[in-house]
Each structure stands twice: as C-alpha cells, then as structure tokens.
Amino acid sequence: MLLGQHEDVVGYDIDSRKIALLEQGVSPLVDEYIEKFIKEKRSNVRYTSDFEQAVLHGEYLVIATPTDYDESTDYFNTSSIEDVIGKAIQIKADAKFIIKSTIPIGYVANLKKQFPSVKTIIFCPEFLREGTALYDNLYPSRIIIGNTTDAAKEVADLFLRNVWDKEAPVLYTGETEAEAIKLFANTYLALRVAYFNELDTFAQMHGLESRQIIEGMGFDPRIGTHYNNPSFGYGGYCLPKDTKQLKQNYRQVPERLISAIVESNDVRKDFVADKIMEKNPKTVGVYRLTMKHGSDNFRYSAIQDIMKRLQSKGVEIVIYEPTLNAPHFNGIQLVHSLEDFKQSAEIIVANRWDESLSDVAHKVHTHDVFVRD
Template sequence: MNVSIFGLGYVGLANTLLLAQNEHVKAYDIVKKKIDMLQEKKSPIEDKEIQKFLNRNDLNVDFTPNFIDSVKFSDYLIIATPTDYDEKKNYFNTSTVEEVIEKALAIRPDATFIIKSTVPVGYTEELKEKYGTDNIIFSPEFLREGRALYDNLHPSRIIVGECSERGQEIANMFLENAHDKDVPVLLTHSTEAEAIKLFSNTYLALRVAYFNELDTYAESRSLNSKQIIEGVGLDPRIGSHYNNPSFGYGGYCLPKDTKQLRANYEDVPSNIIGAIVEANTTRKDFIAEQILAKDPKVVGIYRLTMKANSDNFRYSSIQGVMKRLKAKGIEVVVFEPTLKGEEFFKSKVIKDFEEFKNISDVIVSNRFEPELQAVEEKVYTRDIFGRD
C-alpha cells in the first residue's frame, strides 16, 4: 500500500518508520532542515528505536519536501501535524490539519485522510461536513515521548474511527506492521475515537495528579511517601505502575489534552476533569514553596526534560516551578545540555556541570540522575522510585 505522512514530529516519524517496513511511504514535513537530517539518516528527535530504524536499509521510505508528489502518491494521507492548545479560545489550534486537507483536496479531490493529530471531540464530523467528503478518518495515537516508535511497534491497542471495511483495512495495516500481533483492535465512530484519546490521556494525568497529591500530603506531614505509595499499590486494582511522584504532569500531550477535554465539558455536569487541571497548578505551587523554604539565593535547575533519554521539554512542569521561583526574586540557573543558547526564559544556562553544582544553593531535579550523587545534600527532588 502507498502511504504519505504529513508532519514528522514524534507521531509522524514513528508512523513513517513503522509503516515503511511493509508499505511504500512518502514522508513530508514543512521544515526542510528536518527532511535533510532524515535523508542523512539522522533523527531530529531523541528516540533510540527511531535512530535504529533510520540506520536500516530495507525500509520503503522517501523523505521529501515535495507536497504535491506526496499527495498524488498515496492510497492514504496520514496527518500528524501539531495541534497546540489555544488558551484564549479553549480549543486545539487545528489550523495545520485543515491546511493539509485543503491543499491536498485542491490537488486530488478523492484523497483519503487519516488524522493522527489529537483533535477536539466532534472535530472529524465537522471536517467532513465542511469539505463535503466522507474520506476523513480519525485514528488516535497512544505513545510516549522518547518511546514513540517502540509504542507503535508494541501497541496497547489499535483504534480506528470508522466502522467499515475501510476502517478494518486501516487497522490491519497498522497491525501487520506492529511487532506484537495479539493486539486489541477496535473500530468506532469518529467522535467516539476522539473521545477515547482525550479520556485516556486525562486518566493518565489524573493518576499522576493523584500520586503527586498523596506525596504533597506525606511531605507536609513528614511521612514516608514511598511506604504509603508502595502500600497503596499492593492493591491489584491500583497496581504499582505509573506512581512515581513528580513536579506535575507535563510534556506535549497531557496538559493540552486535559484542558481540551475540560473545554468539551462546557455544558456537561462535571467535577473531576476540571480538578485534574487545577491539581497540576496546585502541585507546582507546593513544589516552589518547598524550595523557597530552604532560603536559597541561587536555585539550579537540573535538566528541563520530563524524562530520562528525552530531548523534549515542551510544557515540562519544571518550567512552571522556575516561573514561581523567579517571581519571588530567586536567581535561577539552568543546566540543560540540549540547549544551544546562553539563556532560557531569562535564566542563565550553564554548560559546565562543575560550575553549575558550585553556584547552586539548591539543585532542583524532577528525576534523580547518578551524576547528582556527589551533591545529593543540595538536591531537591520528589523522585522516589528512580523511574519515569
């Protein structure tokens, strides 16, 4: 099958390499530098499986800056462009998705689209009506940053928002390229598929917020948070996964998806969804207060990334903590090897780790790394289990 993919971030690039095992893939991105890197087999994002696949010579993939050729080439056009959350409109900014569809339909009116970008509930039906076509299908993506290709090779489930033979064909395409074959496949209506995506990510945010709030209570009462979490997790209905406290949920998906779901609840009675969003703000307030209580003159931020083996710090919770500290007049410095500039949010970026350790009165780290052991007495973290 011929497939074109538009947008080569985590979602698009992971799908490109997944499908290129057995399908013929054209992969397009508006950023020429990214295409150049991929043509040289260099990954623009930190993901070991992606880099491993790029080094292979048996994949059927063409990374191209040619939009028209990509549209004309394929049976299916997969859209994986960014849909950031617009705080003023309380809505995902879906303009990139619509731009691809409009430009593609002008070239090829019979084009069939699979949307992988996260969108509001009801969006696909609106697009079908707007563009007068039934050839728009939503298929949600479930992946972790830094493990994007792995999570496509070993998916938890495959969901396609169309109950039809075509929907089954799309599901089979993803399943046949996965390494795990015993994967649940669910065909739903498009709006239900959109809801599955948002409710899934909001539940994950709820779990993070819950264990963070447990940890806030334990730290406030001088209790052993690890013992409490371990005891709670022994209940098999709760489990011992995804329970390591942090400075708040962050990354590209959870903050925006929870806010979008809250916006979708505008005329629907609810309590929990809004509380999940608010809990993240409360947690960052608490973390900042705990750091301020140590009366530091200079606070060092060790890594802006949310997770180990990641180069992404979009919407990371540590940035919210930084803003709160700076608002109180605290000097904040940053150690982040992936940064190229000399400043980040008007905070000095220190490239030398020894200088960073010496200048910082308190070192704030969402996750504790071995190189911090020498200055462990300076480190403030809520990393209890030593995992993401």
C-alpha cells in the same frame, strides 16, 4: 517509519532541517528505536519537502500535525489539519485522510461538514510515550479505528501489517467515540499523576514517607505500580493540553473531577515552589528541562512552571540542559559544564534524580521517590 516496513511511503514535513537530517540517516528526535531503524535501514520511507509530491504519492494521506491548546479560545488549534486537507484536495480531489493528530471530541464530524466533498476521513488516535514513540507503534497497546465502514478494515490491516505485535487488539468505533477514547485515556493518566502528587504533598506536610505509602497501595492489583512516582506535576506535550481540552468539552456537562485534575496540577506546582522558597535561596539550579530520561523533549515540562514561580519571587535561575547548545533558554542562563552548574547553585531542583548529582545530594530538591520516570 512504522508503515515504511511494508508499504511505499513518502514522508513530508515543512521543516527542511528535519528532512535533511532524515535523508542523512540521522534521527531529529532522541528515540532509541527511531535511531536503530535508521541505522539498520529497516524502513523504506523516502522524505520530501514537496507537499504536492507527498499528496500525489499515496492512497492515504496520514496527518500528524501538532494541535497545541490555545488558551485564548479554550480549544485545540486544529488549523494545521484543515490547512492540509484544504490544500490536498486541490491537488487530488479524491484524497483519503487518516488523522493521527490529537483532536477535540466532535471534530471529525465538523470537519466533514467543512469539507463535504471528502469521502474518507478516519481518526486513529496514537498512544505514544516520550522517547519510545516508535516502540509504542511497533508494540501498540491497542489500535483504535474511528470508523465502521469498509475503509476501516483496510486501515486496520495497513497498521497490522507493520506492527510487530500481531496480537494487538483492534477496536472499531464511531469517529466521536475514538476522539473521546484519546482524551479520556490521557486525562485518566493525568489523574493518576495528580493523585500520587497530592499523596506526596500530604506526606510531606505530615512528615510521612511517600514511598512506603505508595508501595503499600501498589500491592493491590487494582491499583498497580504505574504512573505513581511523585513529580513536580504532569507536563509534556499531551497531558496538559488534553486535560484542558476535555474540560472544555465538558462545558455543558455536569462535572467536578475533570476540572479538579487541571487545578490539582497547578496546586502541586505552587506547593513545590513554596517548599523550595522555604530554604530562602538566592540562586536555584535547574537540572534538566526534559520530561524524562531518554528524551530530548521539554515542551510544557512542569519544571518550567516551577521556574516561573521562583523567578516571580526574585530567585535567580541557572539551567543545566545538555541537549541545548545556546547561552540562554527563555532569557535564563544555561551552564554547559555540570561541575560549574553544581557549584553555582545553592539548591538544585531536579524533577528526576540522576546519579551524576550524588556528590551534591545535600543540595538537591526532588520529589522522585522511585528514581524512575
């Protein structure tokens, strides 16, 4: 949608349901700006489920396929990228590719060896937040072009024509440096989450007020007030997999910190589950699976790991998640009435506080001290 403001774009997806929704003017994601763009018809993207049509349409093929972390191989599953390139060059031999998917460090260099006939493969990492992906594209913090050839300037101009912040900084780097920027940036954010979670754990264990400590620290401009709200652990689609992938890239490099970030997240979840179990609950209600307000994404949300820990101790779980219209989630009962949910749970576990829980505040277990994401 970003590029569709000033470019002739065809969007392709293997999910025909998403294509059908977009053609009807409905966003398949909960994202305020995407919904607004569709409603106001600010983007001229056409959609198709015909791969050949998409490949033949444009000068560049932008790849934004998911690359989940595969625990069995300790590596991102990048097969979707290789599949797209392999099939595309059979249709259009001189196809040029811009990769937006998150990839391991050193991946593009290996990809070029795998596909020696492909002349242009440029990695341009995304830096997007849950629920505000289009906004973050319109007002990018930076545009990273993992290429230093003439094609790099062409790609940078392509994005600059369509962003709303024309002053967004552009950095041209080597392809491997661009891959490193993405993983190191997300791992630093995970570090901040883990740090303030461990601060909160310390405060809880010693009867201190986490909020006062964090506020006092935040007045230091070198620390600031971002990514400092305690939670059940970092989760979502990006941080868990990106930290694990960077740890894997460090396999032959001396380190302690990167591994500690991953381990800290597990320790935090153990601590949260143990604090809940101290109340000896038989039934625990989970209020929302989603990662943050204004999003419908709950992939790899930390609350799911808390649920698994509680289940392993024999606790019955019920879930309130209004974005899901089903009787169960992973075999756990979904309660669709908020009032019924409140009554059925002895303890309500909420990663983020919501005013709708104010009448049962005495039941709520949360570590959200700032009442925000």
